[in-house]
Amino acid sequence: MHEYDDKTVIPELRSQLGLSLGNGSSMLKKAYFSAPSIDINDYDRIVLCMSGGKDSIACLLNLIDIGVDLSMVELWHHDVDGREGSTLMDWPFMADYNRQLAAAFGLPIYFSWLEGGFEGEMLKEDSYSRPHHVETPDGLITLDRDTRRAKPGTRMKFPQVSANLQTRWCSSALKIDVGRRALNNQSRFDGKKVLFITGERREESSNRAKYNQLEPHACDRRAGRKARHVDSWRPVLHWSEDKVWDALRRHSVIAPVPYRLGWGRSSCMKCIFNDAVIWATLRHHFPGSLDAIAAYEERFETTINRNRISILDVSKQASPLEIGDEEAFIQAMKREYSLPVIQNSSNWILPPGAYAKTGCGPS
Ligand code: SF4
Incomplete structure (x- = not known):
């Protein structure tokens, strides 16, 4: 299942967005296959994608273990069902759990979502995708779609395991794309060096085993007008599941529901x-x-x-x-x-x- 995302969804998304998502092909920036420890003080801001699962929690605990100043860290969580009333897919407690997890560590958490969530996107019928909503330190921003460039589309079916992003769309539409727009549309990141952390592990799939541990993020524009330097770091990429559970145990984090x-x-x-x-x-x-x-x-x-x-x-x-x-x-x-x-x-x-x-x- 991970392999499907890695081999099909992510590469298709890369070409669809015209972006580098990690093969280091754009702008000649260096990618590191192995980077278990990096100079974290080099960064102005650390964004940690927090799903509420054990691996993203392990990423946070690793930051604590290596002595990171937590005032640099913020958590991002993408609400799969949106905030418009749908309860089709996600655990009902997941948003509140993430809120309380952040509070337990004294960290800010910013939620973002596609309006209407999974269900709204699935019911799209000859219409445009809805806006994204992104919480920021300055309040909620709404990112409308550029209807001059986008075309109306129809889903009217569940995402399918298929080679076509039009039919297997949930992770990209509800998470990857939301995070990308949240990074691209906050001027507070311009001229800054941002570390974007996610919790993939090599053990999860043979393709994930080939991931780079540190590389320029798709939203990196260090050489551009915005001078926004964004690196993607996967601190637990080389971790075993044993090590993940041990981190939760050492830090007394109860296993999520x-x-x-x-x-x-x-x-x-x-x-x-x-x-x-x-x-x-x-x-x-x-x-x-x-x-x-x-x-x-x-x-x-x-x-x-x-x-x-x-x-x-x-x-x-x-x-x-x-x-x-x-x-x-x-x-x-x-x-x-x-x-x-x-x-x-x-x-x-x-x-x-x-x-x-x-x-x-x-x-
Ligand atoms: S693959 Fe789709 S349905 Fe499954 S967890 Fe990800 S977003 Fe939810």
């Missing part, structure tokens, strides 16, 4: 890459949670599953996970995150989802 429920990854609750076990778990433990997706599959006459098996039928192909963590289970469907984020390390518990292969695909 999806892992406590048994998910191997923390991404959208109803990720299109969920396997049959997760769909079965959703149907069994969260009755009704698949209804909206099933209704869309009928309306679009297109299933998420490439073998044209409806989501309800996929969910009957496996046995659900047993969920033993009552506290996490109660939290799962609440919008307000009411559990602690940090807990005394002597009580720290490795969650059932640790090392599990079950769960979601690209985030």
Whole structure:
């Protein structure tokens, strides 16, 4: 699943945007395959993309371990469902969890989203994509679409695992593109040296194993009029999953709820890459949670599953996970995150989802 993003989505996005997304081909800037430690004091600002999953949390803990001045750091989180009322895909608590995680470390967090989120984009029918909304230190900005250059489009189906970005669009439309515009449209980054941190790990896929650890970001314009220097750094790229969980344990960060429920990854609750076990778990433990997706599959006459098996039928192909963590289970469907984020390390518990292969695909 990661390989699909790495081999197909990212390269297509690169050509679609006319940007370098990491092969170092543009502007002759150097990329480093291995850069586990860098001179972090070289930067004016550190932007850390915080999904709320273990790997992005590990990135933050690594910054603390290497003694970074946290006043340089801000967290960014992309709301997959937007803020206009859709609850189709993501965990209800995810925004609040990220808010509380940031507060626990005394860090600012800025949310950004595509208006209407996943559902709004999916229902696009002969119309333009909606604006992006980006929280900034100076307030919320709205980034409209340039309708002189963009063309109206139609989705009316779930993103599909396909070689075409028109049909497999969620990560790019809801995350990568939102982050790109958030960087490009804040003058506070002009003339500054920005470090953009994400939490990919080489262990996750054979293609991710080939990633550079430090390279110019797609939004780097160091030689341009804006003199905006943006480097992309993946500090946990070489980490094992052991090392990630150990960082959470050492810093007393409780495993996020999806892992406590048994998910191997923390991404959208109803990720299109969920396997049959997760769909079965959703149907069994969260009755009704698949209804909206099933209704869309009928309306679009297109299933998420490439073998044209409806989501309800996929969910009957496996046995659900047993969920033993009552506290996490109660939290799962609440919008307000009411559990602690940090807990005394002597009580720290490795969650059932640790090392599990079950769960979601690209985030
Ligand atoms: S987590 Fe899954 S559904 Fe959500 S944006 Fe990523 S690939 Fe798409």
